Each structure stands twice: as structure tokens, then as C-alpha cells.
Amino acid sequence: MSTPLAEVLDGQRAADQRKAARALLAHPLLLARGPHADAFRLVRQNASELREWFERNTGWSLVVDADAARLRKTPGVLTDPTHPAREANRTAAPFTRRRYVLLCLALAALERGEAQIALGRLAEQVVLDAADPQLVAAGIAFTLDRRDERLDLAAVVRLLLALGVLRRVAGDEDAYVSGAGDALYDVERRVLAGLLATRHGPSLIQAGGFEERLAALTAETALDSDELRFRALRRSLTRRLLDDPVLYYDTLTDAELAYLTRQRGFLTARIAELTGLVPEVRAEGIAMVDPDDDLTDVRMPEQGTHGHVTLLLAEYLAARRGPVGTEELRRRVRELAAEHGGFWSKAAREPGTEGELVEQAVAKLTALSLAVRTPDGVAPRPALARYAVGETVVRDTGRKDAADKAADPAHTEDPAKTAAQPRTPQR
Structure with a gap:
């Protein structure tokens, strides 16, 4: 029968x-x-249905025009520091505080600027804006005379290139950093205008502290x-189910937990x-597992x-029940280097590198909600149990019937191994 x-x-x-x-x-x-481009065409063709779904279920607005589609996402947890902006190169180094400030100053300069801008001209404008008394009082100062400052501005520009805010016309950032040349960019004004993802304009916010201002920028209308x-x-719970690797029940308020239960x-x-x-629903929380394993910016194993x-x-x-101190983790890495160092890069085997190795590992585990930093060190979260190693069982490698195979953990597929993955790479 035909369909x-x-x-x-x-x-x-x-x-x-x-x-x-x-x-x-x-x-x-x-x-x-x-x-x-192909994904953009699909979004544009289905814009009406997608706009209604995201608005109703997450509160995220979707803006689509002939040049770009922008889903204005706000995270379910505003205080999550585990997914920073990263440099758009092989190292993918996380942005520092100075780079975030430079990014904001660069965006402000581009908003006021012309359709084209040279990197040197952008740098001059950033230096002028950084002289604002409020920024100076906050301890922020830029001259861009030093190489490390120019490297930071180049990292900001590469991020804007990756986002499509800038399009390179001539030159490159390396020439500017070394002082041997400049670069010229087209400014994509529509893309620039769509970057800010807030419900309220920053100029309308009266709150003083950073966290209070951030909450006010993304606050819903009066819940009366x-x-x-x-x-x-x-909306809040749907955002967290889409964005967070694992939604743990112990991170919810009483009202959120009651609503989620129902x-x-x-x-x-x-x-x-x-x-x-x-x-995937467990006693400790819920993870939305991605069978295709492509909705993530942090992978494990890697x-x-x-x-x-x-x-x-x-x-x-x-294998631990409580927090493990950073020094103990470094000692463990030294032990692992002696055992597995033959498979590691030469640089990772050098004495003194264990601190960096631990920091990178902990950053990934916390980003995946597999661990959490505490005053006493690093504590495992329940989802980390999937990486625990049980006792070795030697089995007959001969023929097995279906019942034995189903009962053998070594042959049991666990789709949840991709559960501890962030849903989206950009927020």
C-alpha cells in the first residue's frame, strides 16, 4: 500500500x-x-512555525530577514560561567575579562562607524572609548601599544569575523599585531544590530550591580x-532542558520542581x-540526549x-563520594603520566604541566555538569557515574545466546553517554 x-x-x-x-x-x-547557507534557507522557509514554538516555549524571539536568522537566546541560568566566548582559532582559548571589555568597546565603535573600517582605526576608537572615567575608575585601561593588547583586539576581531559581523576585505590581523600592516573590513550592519539578545534595552535598566543588571535585562514582564x-x-525549564547538559533537581526552586514534576x-x-x-529521566534529574551527537560545543570522550x-x-x-582537592588531582595526573605518558604529547609529559592539564580537565567536566567546583576542590555530580569503571569480568568469547548478550553490560548500548553535552555552542 502506497503512502x-x-x-x-x-x-x-x-x-x-x-x-x-x-x-x-x-x-x-x-x-x-x-x-x-543551506540551514539558513531551511530556517527561513519554516520561520513562522519556529518563531511561534520558541516564543511560546522558551521566550526566545526569532528574527529572520534576507541576510540572517537570529535566535535571541538567553540562558536558563544567568550565572553559569562554564561556556565563555572563545577565540576563533585552533586553540579556542577562552576570553579573558580584558577581551570581553574590548569586545563591548569594539561593538560600540562599529555601531557608530561607517560601512567599512580599518583595524587600526577601530583600535584608535577603542582607546578613546576606554578613557571613559567610569572605565578608568574600574581599573580598565588600554593603549594597545603592547603586543599582548593588540593580540587581544585581534582575537576580538576574529570572533566578529566568525559571527559574520565583519567581513575581511584586505590585509590580516597578524600584520596589525606585528606592526607591519593593517586590515580592512566590511561591517555587516544587520548582523551587528541583531547581536544583542535581551528583553529590555540596556539604557532602560536602573539596577547598579552586574548581576542585578543582567537579571533586569532578561527579566520577563510582571508576573502578576x-x-x-x-x-x-x-519557559525557564524548557530553556534549561535545551541548554544544560543535565537539569539536576537539586538546582531548582520549589516552584520549579513542583511544576516540572507535574x-x-x-x-x-x-x-x-x-x-x-x-x-533520559533519572532520580537526580533529566538530560535531553542527542542521538546524532552534533548539538554540542564540548565533547567527551575526546x-x-x-x-x-x-x-x-x-x-x-x-570513584569518590566527596570533593577532591586540586593538589590531589595534580598528584594523580603525575601518576597517570608515569603510566600512560607514552600515549601523550611530549609537552604534556614535562614536569610542571599537571596544573594546566587539571585545569583544562576540570573546566570540561564542569561545563558538562559532570563535576562542580567547591571551596574544598572538585566534587563529582551524579551524571559522572557513567564514567566509573566497574570490576573486570572475563567472559567466554565464544557464541552467546541473545539473553546472555542482553545481560552483558559490555554489550549494552547506553545512549545517555551523549547526555552530558551542552545543547548549544553559542548563547
């Missing part, structure tokens, strides 16, 4: 919407030109009815229908020395 044409078309439409939604979650800013309060809870099936089903993520060290430290932490 009716209407069913085929409905299935294709649903598949296209899923691809478009996943593309937006992975890259909240999609450009009509470049490597994500049960309907609005329930809507806010639904509406868990509804929330997870709606997410699964749109995105293809599969809910190849290379740092990936191996992270996996070995995850195994070590999983």
Missing part, C-alpha cells in the same frame, strides 16, 4: 522543521552566505497572575518532537592528550 502524498509531505515538513530548529540551537546566528507565572516556569512528560515531549532529542587526561580524571572522580 498518501499528504503524509509524505507532512513528514518532509516535520523533518525540515527539525533540521532548522537544530541548526538554530547549534548556531543561533545563521547567515545567508557562508557555511550555513498564575498564568504568567506558569508561563515563566515553562509537567515533565509534556515539556520533554514537546522538545523531542521539535528537535529529536530523547529524554581524542588527544587532553581528552585522555579528562577521561582518566573523570574515572578517578567518579
